[in-house]
Amino acid sequence: MRCRSRIWALSTTTSTSGKPRSSGAKPIGPLFIAFEGVEGAGKSTQIRRVAAALRQLDIEPIVTREPGGTRAGEAIRAVALDRDLRLEPATELLLMLAARSVFVHEVLRPALEAGRIVLTDRYELSTFAYQGGGRQLPLATVKQLNQLATGGLRPDLCVLLDVDVDRGLARRASGARDRIEGEDLDFHRRVARAYRELARQEPNVALIDARGEIEQVFAAVWEALCARFPETFSPRQG
Ligand SMILES: Nc1ncnc2c1ncn2[C@@H]1O[C@H](COP(=O)(O)OP(=O)(O)OP(=O)(O)O)[C@@H](O)[C@H]1O
Ligand SMILES: [Mg+2]
16 A cells, blocks of 8 residues: 555744744655664664654654553564463464554554554564464465455655674663574574565565664664655754
8 A cells, every 4th residue: 555645844834832834835644664673773762863863854754662542552462472471373363463463454554544654663564574484384375364464554764673693682681582583593583584684575674784873873764764755854953
């Protein structure tokens, strides 16, 4: 679903603060951007950073995460990531997709129909990489079932933060690990390999070198967003 009508912020509209939203006619959405990458790649950090930069442009994005983002989705997340549960790969896949179908129905479609910018922490590329690559379920089946869950709603852009697994895991070494984070190194390496392969195969993926410091990575993310959506993301204000 890529032919959504754009909503335009005109110079005459004002924000709640009374400031003009923009200096001219400026399309602000709908736009659907997913942040992807291995554990500790910096997804949550960069989403927060991009959201803050958008707010400086007087654009309020919807920031959400998967699995989750809805009441049912968060409940499914709790089961899917429960360290005390042993789940079959197919069970894990179907839980992720159950959460996604609610997410698409309750959060994503309404937000995009309202012309909003949605920034999500993980979406379908995670399923392809973790349940396809990591759990080694057949990718074609994973994609087919995902299509059922999303109704074909794909991100305008996936920002894929690329770091090696060891660096990512080291960044978040101190935190408690959920069921998937606690998998062995081989699993996480398969996920990382799958992500890189997906970056080559899938449309609308911006592969970002995420090994540098937070501000350096943010500069690369913002540059990718500016290159892709110059009408919304301005190089001067990043
Ligand atoms: N570029 C970076 N350099 C160093 N540390 C970073 C960088 N980006 C994020 N961090 C730190 O690494 C940790 C993990 O970052 P973050 O939570 O953003 O990753 P994530 O991809 O969301 O991880 P997860 O998959 O576990 O949710 C945080 O403590 C964060 O402050
Ligand atoms: Mg995170």
